[in-house]
Amino acid sequence: METIRLHHPQEKENMNLPASAAAIGFFDGLHRGHQDVLGTMIAKAEENGLKKAVITFDPHPSVVLNPKKRRTTYLTPLDVKLEMLEDMGVDYCFVINFSSALAGLSPDTFVFQYIIDMNIKEVIAGFDFTYGRYGAGNISTLSEYGAFHTTGVEKLAVDGEKISTTKIRKDLLTHELESANHALGRPYEVRGVIVQGEKRGRTIGFPTANIEPEYRYHLPAKGVYAVTFRLDNEETVYKGVCNVGVKPTFHDNLERVSVEVHLFDFDRSVYGENATVHWHHFIREERKFSGIDELTDHISRDKQKAIKLLENL
Ligand SMILES: Cc1cc2nc3c(=O)[nH]c(=O)nc-3n(C[C@H](O)[C@H](O)[C@H](O)COP(=O)(O)O)c2cc1C
Ligand SMILES: Nc1ncnc2c1ncn2[C@@H]1O[C@H](COP(=O)(O)OP(=O)(O)OP(=O)(O)O)[C@@H](O)[C@H]1O
Structure with missing residues (x-):
């Protein structure tokens, strides 16, 4: 796949x-x-003997259009999205820098410069796609040009509600992991590098791999989860139990959220390696325990629950 980065105004x-x-x-x-x-x-x-292309933007338009709600974390950060598009067989991905200059373009100018000039003959967008200044362009205005043909894709919904990034982000923050995964069509994943933790895990009988997310991911809410885990360059899928949190048993006001996975059937030092965590089920909220005994007692129970939840994988 060829990635073509565009910045407005575009050199002709x-x-x-x-x-x-x-x-x-x-x-x-x-x-x-x-x-x-x-x-x-x-x-x-x-059908039409054309190349397969995607037009997308970076950063998220809300960074320019809605500073109060601006999105700077992602479910699939740009590099991950590009890799997934390549795996789907896409030939070209146009990544248009979403700047104030781009947001201010009239719908007509956007179409001429970023669709017609790019030799695009078929445009496919969802039913609610909008573009151009004030979001004034939509599927119906796109259909008015003779230079290309437009297809609007019908809404895909679950229980009447549109499947959307917004809903998945919300589900991840309210522990509704099954709902998020159903909308995604796969378990939510975060990639990162394995870093050293406080080295307490091993001493309490539950060694953990601490994952430092590689990009600005939207993390699932604090809590304990049944997960699977893969090291880059290795096919084996390991099962485990993951804590996303600030370890209140040991720290009063740690701000930085850590992602640590206790893997079953695993005993290797893998610091510095890249890995992917796949989130499957929520088990419980993170809590402040009275001490190490109560914590380890709960982690043992979490582990049993995770083994059960993941047994059919
Ligand atoms: C399955 C699991 C559940 C956990 N739950 C909690 C919890 O509820 N509260 C808490 O303070 N720490 C919790 N932890 C984090 C432990 O405190 C942490 O793994 C331990 O302190 C080791 O940290 P380290 O890897 O930084 O050395 C949990 C860890 C795991 C693996
Ligand atoms: N559930 C859906 N059914 C059909 N088309 C969709 C659906 N969700 C998004 N699309 C279309 O996919 C393209 C990308 O949409 P977009 O990135 O805005 O996704 P979204 O999930 O609606 O995001 P957000 O929740 O941030 O509004 C657009 O053309 C949009 O209309």
Whole structure:
């Protein structure tokens, strides 16, 4: 896949791009709604002998448009999203820098400079996609141009509610992991590097791998979870129990949230290695215990629960 980064105003140069079908949107999480849009794009490209393209943005438009609610953490940070799009068979990904200059473009200018000039012949977007100044452009205005054909993808919903990045982010903060995973179509994952913790885990009988997230991820809320874990460059999937939190038993007001995984059937030093944690089930809230005995007693129970919850994997 070729990634083409665009910054407005764009230097006018002939990019000689082949004709393509393009899906357009931010696509954070690549959830099942996004997968429908991308699947439609792939079908249109194959039907019409076009290259498969995605037009996306960076950073999230809210950084420019809604400073109070600005999103600076992601379900699939840009590098992860690009890797996933490549795995889906996408040929070109246009990453347009979302700046004030871009946000201020009229819908018409956006279409001419970022769709027609890019030799895009089929545009595929969700039913609620908007673009251009004040979000004035939509699926219906996109359909008015003769230079390309537009397809609006119907809403994908669960119990009447649209599958959306916003809802998945909320679910992750309220321990509704099953709902988030159902919308994603896969277990939520975070990639990171294994770093040294306070080295207490081993002394209390539960050694943990501490994961320092590699990007600005939206982390699941503090709590204990049943997870699976993979080291980069290794096929084996390990099962484990994970604590996301600030260890209130030992610290009064630690601000930094740590992600630590106690793996079953694992006894190796893996500091410095890259790994991915897949979140499957929520077990309980993180608590301040009276001391090490009460903590280890609970961790043993967490472990048994996790073994049971993960037994069918
Ligand atoms: C499954 C699991 C559950 C945990 N639950 C809590 C908890 O509720 N409260 C708490 O203070 N620490 C909790 N911890 C964190 C432990 O305090 C931590 O693993 C231990 O202090 C070792 O930390 P270290 O790896 O930084 O040395 C939990 C850890 C695991 C693996
Ligand atoms: N559930 C869905 N069904 C159909 N299309 C969708 C769905 N969710 C998003 N899309 C479409 O996918 C593209 C990317 O959408 P976008 O990144 O805004 O996702 P979102 O999940 O709606 O995000 P947010 O919750 O941040 O609004 C857009 O074209 C959008 O219309």
